[in-house]
Amino acid sequence: MYPPNMKSIRFVFALISVIGLAVSGCQRSGTQDTRTLTLAINSGVEGDALKQAAKDYEQQTGIHINIAEFPYTNLFEKELIDLNARTGAYDLIMLDDPWFPKFTSLNVLTDLTPLLQKRGKSGPDDDFVATSLALGREPYQTGALYALPYVGNSQLFFYRKDLFQKHNLKEPATWDEVLTAAKTISENETSGAPGGGKVYGYVMRAAQGNAAVADFMPIFWAFGGEMFDASGQPTVNTAEGIAALKLMIELGKYAPPGYASFNADEVGAHLLQGTAAMSINWPAWISSFSDPSKSKVMGKMEFGQLPAAKNPGRAEIGNWLIAIPRDAKNIEAAVDFLLWATNREQMKLSAQRGNPPTRKSLFTDPELVAKFPSYPAQLRSLESSRPRPRTPLWNEIENAFGIYLSKANSGELTAEDAMNQANAEIKRIIDRSK
């Protein structure tokens, strides 16, 4: 070995720092042009309408719009990391409503009210559905406005009206009636599916995580369950909560085997193939049922309201919001785009492209109702819907809760044990964050 020569060592360090500078230089040389906006969008049906609207806006105004598209789970990570690191990478972001409390707790979104006032508006107009608009405020419903709702999803109860008529069943209004109908259909339709197979009475998503929780919450609420008491302590293991989980497991007996690992795809497939008769599902699936290339049950599916129990049935809301990061490079232009995209005229155009709106007047618009006959049902569901518990810890709580729901549905735990363990785990999550 030759002893290294100092000159070359210095050279190497100089080189490294030059490369370093070049790399950081690239990062900072992004255009500061006020004629450019960058949007973070969910890649999937929920993001498609906004993507098309962005293209229209570009043509109309000449403002260049960069679209950064990410799949659902990556979108959250990406936005959280970029906003937290204050990179200013995005001027507008699409948010799934349960993520919203996390972002406001980090104080990374722009308060929209002063910006609206600057444009001569005292606030968002009252055509927005109240339950949708409430999601973009922190605290919920009453606080400052950080986001406007764009995709107006809430759950509906899907059921096969032909089978209900055949077996003299009336539209399911309570969960007990759902259970009876599931039993009747499962027992009688052993070869009633389009391919000659069995029709299962009920189908649901019970894979751990978001899926199981979303399909359980409407039952839980109807039975009188609440996730937290007034002081914020978890209360999932009350008698009401356990009874709700027992009903879910009972319904599982009439569901296709393996439902404890089902996600949206499996549930959708069963309904479209005609091998399952009822399900809680989202409006995005409605159009598939009248598409002959996908549906074997054309014209047979009805989209109704969530069944009741002790309490009236209420759907879980699942809206997509649009917000402006606090460190966005181009806040003024972003506000202009946001107001344009959420105005009645543009939202109607998006609705025609398949996006469920968040404005009352569009759900009752005759032209749209003619094209989407389920709009009145969607509006009823949306107006009576509930958000998931609003906490920045929701992702972690939902994960833990979903694990125990899935364990109960796969038969690993009894309903009581699952709820007790879930309650203890949720309490640990909350205590840790203190």
Added chain:
Amino acid sequence: MKDTSASYLRPHPTPLPKGEGVRGSDRTIAYLLIAPTIAVLLALTIYPLIYSIKVSFQSNSGTATLQNFTRLFTDQFFLSALSHTFVYAAIALTVEFQLGLVLALLLDSRIRARNVWRTLLLVPIMLPPVVVGVVWRLMLNSNFGAVNGTLKSFGVTTDGLTWTASPKLAMASVIIADVWQWTPFMFLILLAGLQAIPREPYEAALTDGSSAWQTFRHVTLPLLKPAILIALLLRTMDLLRVFDHIFILTEGGPGLATETLGLYIYRTAFRFSNFGYAAAMSFVLLLITNIISAGYIRLLQTRET
């Protein structure tokens, strides 16, 4: 005649004066050539490593704490993920090794169309693990999947066979997918090892009248040891940090049945944004992987004695 032609073979009588063997400009070029590698290494490996050590000793609000490490011992989700990781790695490694060895021995012998077999066997490795996950997810679907469909056509009742949805079969399902994809990798390394063994020891064994089993046990196996250890080492490291196809197949479920450390670390960091705890768990995984790898490497080094 004096042997002058080979004088260059002899060592230099005296050490070279400084800077004479490799000229200064050559050395600069040498540093210049490795500089990009060093820069990339510093930026992509050393800096994140130091940063992750730092965050593992920080609470979510940024204060210094040991809480991320003490929580490891009481966190049921972590402990079950750790045990699932070991179960997964141990079973998959054993099955993959045995199948890989059998395949390598078969295809090292003179069977017909062996080049075709060899090529076909390598197909699974070329697929991205996500694709493998999706394919197996469809095949293992209990209602319209190919696996249950095939079993049914042989008259097997498939009522309880819900594979990825069953707490009992979910682990088996993800292991099957791993074995399907990575056995060929084992096979490839072992086959290369087999082909590097010289013929002479076999001829000697034949002359001494040893049986096929004796030849395998006392000739093939000892000579194949380095290849075996390298194959096991690489697969163990990979298995311990498994993520992709489990994420696609079961997302760790049902319940926690197939949640491995890799998945739990991902969830903690990117879903719950608790980077400190995720970093602490990553160090545990790193430590375990290092200890096991060190064991393999020691075994490798003792092969000469």
